[in-house]
Amino acid sequence: MAKKIIAYKGKEFEISYEILNPNQKKTIAFLHGWGSNKEVMKCGFSQILGEMRHLYIDLPGFGKSFNDHFITTHDYANILRSFLDSLPFECEIIAGHSFGGKVATLLAPPNLVLLSSAGIVxxxxxxxxxxxxxxxxxxxxxxxxxxxxxxxxxxxxxxxxxxxxxxxDEDFTSIFASCSSKTLLLWGREDRATPLGSGEKIASLIAGSVLEVLDGDHYFFLKNPKEVERLLLKWSAK
Structure with a gap:
């Protein structure tokens, strides 16, 4: 685990992160959901996608990234953008779960993976x-x-x-509609926190996006890692 200090709007934000498979060239960053942390994402992804460098991040206010400042979702994205720009490599793919999906969308990466993303009211x-x-x-x-x-x-x-x-209760409808990233949506069929209907709505808003539905709830990726890996690799190869 490592930490970086990011200066933003006259304040300092300490970002805790961890890198796995550091010698791989292609990088995928993982952003967790509200009330979660990077350890949860590691549980779902650390044993798969071995041909990629993994970047796990604690968003400000969660895990080991302390925060006592009021910040918006756009602020989260700006802080993360500064953090990513400070790294010696680029993130070709950003995967965001729930609240992390909104932040990931705002970052506008070349390749975006939304895991039961929030953003539809x-x-x-x-x-x-x-x-x-x-x-x-x-x-x-x-x-x-x-x-x-x-x-x-x-x-x-x-x-x-x-x-x-x-x-x-942020409505990200217009933001999803303007998203130009190549996008894969992975969703749990039994999700109650962000229902499947939300995934279908987001898929209809993001041009060219692909929606894949898996068995499981809001944390479906913890139960189906190999299927997640198969679908993600298939999508990224296109």
Whole structure:
């Protein structure tokens, strides 16, 4: 594991990362989802794609990349762009899971892999809508609220909680529509966090993209690494 300090908008961001297969020439970078870290991505990909250099990154605020500043998804992309530019090699492929998919799309790499990406706003279940209403009432009454917080907000410092509230329901429809990267979408058939319908919508927005559906949920790539490898290599060879 290594760390780099990236200066951005007058602040410093410490980025924790790890490189596997360092002697390979073609590089694939992995961006994890919200509340996750690079170790989860390593679990899914470190044993496959051996002919590529792997770059695993902890996004600011997660894993070993501490953050106590409010930043937007676009800020995440700009910080990551500066980080990638500081490396002695280029990343031909960037793979992003969930929230990481939005960041990866903004980076506009030559080759983009979206793993159950976030970015399509879906109707919330009634139970979630009720929690939001109660949370707003508690906020109006200035009563501390922990019970009605999303699990994705648990353990976040105040700055990262504000980031979460900003990014959780972002609509990336127009950004996907303007994406010019060669794009592969890999999706879990039983995904409930970012339903398959979201993948189908994104695929319809990104010209020339390919959507492949695999068995599994939001973390399908942990259960089907060999199938993920087969589909990714087939796509990248075209």
């Amino acid at each position: 879906c109707p919330k279940p009634l139970s979630v809508r009720v929690k939001i209403i109660f949370a707003k009432i508690l906020k109006t009454l200035k009563i501390p609220n922990t019970f009605f917080r999303s699990q994705d907000a648990n353990g976040l410092n105040p700055a990262m909680y504000e980031v979460f509230k900003k990014v959780v």
